[in-house]
Amino acid sequence: MSKNIVIAEDFNVSRKIISSVLTKAGHSVFEAADGKEAASFFDGRKIDLLVTDFNMPEMNGAELIKIVRSSNKYSFIPILLLTTEVNENKLKTALDENITAWVKKPFQADDFLKIVTKALR
């Protein structure tokens, strides 16, 4: 079933690849180049999944997640965090663990789709 997915990733090429993988899988994708833009998609519309980068201009992943989670409508949606962060423990504490999973960059499209499919269940 087609789901609505928001992708927040400042690196254009990565974002486009993710987007094309998800679109091919039949999902509707909203692309955002920074956290602020991504947050603007959470305006009450139906969003089934957020895929976000951690390091972004304007608003980073942690802040975006905080905003998304603070809204009743989106407090339980799955969130996948893309990261290459060296120290995961640090990130973990920073995010208060309010994410569904980390996705370590780089990743293979197949693996990523598997995670997305699982998160969307």
Next chain:
Amino acid sequence: MDFQQEYITEVKQILKSLEQSMMVLAQDANNPDEIDNAYRYLHTVKGSAGMFDYHLMENLTHELEYVYSDIRDGIRTVDEYILDLTLHAIDVLNDLIEGNNDEKAVDKLIKSIKELRGDSAGESSEATAASGSSTKKEEAYIIIFQPNENIFKRGVNLAAILEDIADLGEHDIIFHNESVPFEKQLENKAIISWLEILLITDQGEEGINDVFMFLNNDEYSSFKVDGAESFASENYKGLLELKEADINDRIEKFEALAPEIFTSTEAAEEVDETEKSLDTILNAEIEDEESEVVIKKSKKGATHVNVDTQKLDGLINIVSELVTFRSEIQHLLSDQKSVQIQEAVEKLDFLTLKLRDSAFNIRLVPINILNVKLQRLIRSVSKELGKEVDFITEGLDTELDRSIITALEAPLMHIIRNSLDHGIESPEERVKRNKPEKGLLKLYSYNSGDHVFIQIQDDGNGLNFKKIQEKGIEKGLLSKGQKYSEKDLVNVMMSPGFSTADAVTTVSGRGVGMDVVKKEINALRGDIEVSTEEGLGTIITLRLPLTLTILDTLVVNVGEEKYLIPINEIETCIEENHSELFRKKSRQIKLDDQLVPFVSLREYFGREDFPEKEVVIVVNKNDTKIAVVVDSIIGQYQTVYKPLNELLQDIDCFSGASILGDGSTALILNALKLKN
């Protein structure tokens, strides 16, 4: 998907930004924003490199990222060595993205980075080895599943996990601490229970881990049961404290699920994964408590759009055609009496020009984009020469056509190299001359009319005219015993085959002299001017047109042929009788008590039928005057400059061509070259 090209462009952009950050850090090593940026750039390059199989790039950025992670955390500070290392890495990365896989260079760099990081580097290569073997044999497991309170807040779908477990195989779930029915807990999104799952599956440990993909290590653990004896093992005892009656209950349950496994009860005391995983859980918790968090808000992104230059050129071409077309329409309607049509033409005129201006504005880029390159050059050259230099810039937001900026890079670099090499003295020498030890190099830029001026000033030794004159004589460029003005000497210095440096140093001796610089600047329809004060310094001024492609010209004709002369080069136009002009053989015309040589285009192109009245156009370029004699002036045209194709490029009396309003072609005259 052809993302490759786009990827390359983007990475290059990021590397440029990284370079810029380095330059900021070179001045202000503790700038937290820049450190943050640098880290983020590396991180982005690394994250994407793997996707495109740029593994060398990935490895290199990976190592470098550690360094900047340390810097960000205050464990390390940016120093000269790190700057050099990073700049070198940027060069190598630029090569890698171009497809030049110099593995040795990468290895060397990685080695240096590892050395820099010292012993701690060893830990960095955390290989995430996946447990390989996938068993197809049915096995029994006990899974302890104790989700954290925030499981729903994390967006994990518990109901889906339970369904997935059902998919793995036969199972039985025992709910512990179930004061509220489990369904109710799911509904309330508040879990207080923990679950004990008895499972028979052929998917092995891997299959189980897959189901619990979104759960943390401390939220579940699985324990392989080989028979009743397994419950007696220490591992199991550490996991669950059950009374004997409970254990029997489990065994019974397993027997019901998979009689084949549990009838053959052979004790196999295998070392289990459980102990290890418990260890990691404990360690992880300790680390969690120890590590503090530093997360800074990322800096605001730039408000720029990257446009493919080809697209831009396409737009400019269309606008250029439109400008020509506008001239054509104006030409066609020039004898229209209707006020309405004239108004419409005027409006079209106005809008076309506006469109043209905006389109050209897009092409304009600030000189600043060269700044990093120049700074790097200054850094490395002054180091090489053992000189210290402060580099000051001003007005680098002045904009120029992109193609001019690109063409300007080499000459600018050469000028700066020269200033550092020949201009600015060594620190000892400077102290002797009562100058500050550190030399000063200034680059400033400003707009004036249709032109942009770029000045490069140093507080060095200035030009040594005596030396220039000696050298000029030696090279046969000047004759002995004659007196030369400073201007003449500067001109000699900029003529081919002249180099004052006694020894060809590696710095300025790269086969290019000032003559090449002058040629390159002239090719851009610009001028170069040198002013100097011996012992005090030199100022080199470059005057450049804003754009290369649009030219205000005067259209003249010789018979049927039309020629264009750039208006900014024209000093005056005079009408003169042919007989008067050609009265003397000298081919000179008297102008304000000055004799100016002239060239008759008719004569030049071998035509004899001279009209009675001719027009003399006096061209003044770089303070050299020449007059061109043509039949008549047709009018003023704003034309789009098109370079001549290769076949015609040898004919240097034309600098280009253009299409006129009536669709005919006209060549643009390079009057100075007519003289020869």
